[in-house]
Amino acid sequence: xxxxxxxxxxxxxxxxxxxxxxxxxxxxxxxxxxxxxxxxxxxxxxxxxxxxxxxxxxxxxxxxxxxxxxxxxxxxxxxxxxxxxxxxxxxxxxxxxxxxxxxxxxxxxxxxxxxxxxxxxxxxxxxxxxxxxxxxxxxxxxxxxxxxxxxxxxxxxxxxxxxxxxxxxxxxxxxxxxxxxxxxxxxxxxxxxxxxxxxxxxxx
Numbered sequence: 001x002x003x004x005x006x007x008x009x010x011x012x013x014x015x016x017x018x019x020x021x022x023x024x025x026x027x028x029x030x031x032x033x034x035x036x037x038x039x040x041x042x043x044x045x046x047x048x049x050x051x052x053x054x055x056x057x058x059x060x061x062x063x064x065x066x067x068x069x070x071x072x073x074x075x076x077x078x079x080x081x082x083x084x085x086x087x088x089x090x091x092x093x094x095x096x097x098x099x100x101x102x103x104x105x106x107x108x109x110x111x112x113x114x115x116x117x118x119x120x121x122x123x124x125x126x127x128x129x130x131x132x133x134x135x136x137x138x139x140x141x142x143x144x145x146x147x148x149x150x151x152x153x154x155x156x157x158x159x160x161x162x163x164x165x166x167x168x169x170x171x172x173x174x175x176x177x178x179x180x181x182x183x184x185x186x187x188x189x190x191x192x193x194x195x196x197x198x199x200x201x202x203x204x
Contacts, residue, residue: 039114
């Protein structure tokens with residue numbers, strides 16, 4: 001995943017968390033957004049308007065540096081184990097929460113560099129959103145009526161969609177964000193009119 005743009009209520013806390021506490025390089029920043037280099041992924045956070053967005057995303061870490069990174073980060077954040085949202089058949093994986101209470105899953109990988117390779121989103125219409133994302137060339141597997149997994153065949157990036165409950169309260173629905181997808185060839189498919197983008201790397 002080349003880049004991921006998300007929102008946060010408190011930009012300063014997020015900036016200090018990723019830039020100072022975890023030590024990722026800050027590329028740009030101003031009063032309304034900042035950009036960090038999270039391995040091979042550019043991660044943007046911008047100011048959220050009148051709601052508290054929550055995300056869950058996956059960071060893969062090369063086997064060769066996984067233990068050292070776990071030691072480094074665990075000195076600053078509480079790292080726990082839980083079942084993986086992206087690879088549920090595997091053994092429990094590691095995760096931590098950032099200052100916006102996003103769940104950041106950590107996974108050892110044969111990849112050569114750290115990067116974000118998955119994001120989970122709760123959507124109001126699972127079938128409609130999955131069909132729109134499939135038009136970008138993503139493969140889609142429906143696990144059941146409430147969950148599907150889309151994958152970019154070029155780099156194995158995963159997007160997990162979860163159908164929101166019809167009984168969700170209004171306040172909880174406000175925090176459920178549905179991004180817009182954008183490919184590296186700048187072909188845009190709007191899932192919903194929101195200022196969120198995931199930049200998918202595609203082989204030319």
